Amino acid sequence: AMLSSGGGLVPAEEVERVLREVPGVGDVVVAGTPHATLGSLVTAVVEPDETPVSLTALRAAAKENLAPGKRPRRWLAVKALPRTASGKPARAAIGEMLRDGTLAAEPLT
Numbered sequence: 495a496m497l498s499s500g501g502g503l504v505p506a507e508e509v510e511r512v513l514r515e516v517p518g519v520g521d522v523v524v525a526g527t528p529h530a531t532l533g534s535l536v537t538a539v540v541e542p543d544e545t546p547v548s549l550t551a552l553r554a555a556a557k558e559n560l561a562p563g564k565r566p567r568r569w570l571a572v573k574a575l576p577r578t579a580s581g582k583p584a585r586a587a588i589g590e591m592l593r594d595g596t597l598a599a600e601p602l603t
Contacts, residue, residue: 495585497526499536502563506585509566512559513538518547521575525589527568538566539588540602541575549602570599 497504506524513522520543526534540547549569556565576584576591591597 495525497524497534497536499526499529499534500532500563504536504564509536509538509556509560509564512555513540513552513566516547516551516555518542518545518551521583523575523583523585523588524566525585525592527592532567535568536564536566537568537570537592538602539570539572539575539592539597539599541572547571547602552602569602570597571602572597572599 495506497506504524509524510522513519513524519540521541523539525537525539527537529535538552540552552569553565576587578584588597
């Protein structure tokens with residue numbers, strides 16, 4: 495899935511691959527949150543595993559491995575990502591919930 499942010503295209507899968515390597519990340523979906531000037535804000539929705547995930551570590555991994563325009567600007571944590579019948583994260587549903595504000599998520603700190 496490609497996100498349009500600030501006039502550039504962001505490949506969600508590339509960003510997710512980088513963030514999945516960070517200790518504490520069980521799974522992650524990258525989607526766009528509507529934004530007045532950028533079009534959409536690159537948003538990482540993280541499902542932590544048993545160990546706490548550090549926002550500092552996530553930001554460092556993004557900075558080291560991703561061009562500035564591809565780095566998430568908004569970081570959220572969920573207890574469990576919504577999933578499809580086959581067990582994969584429900585990317586479209588998560589994007590929709592981000593847009594209408596119904597995703598049960600906390601800002602990652």
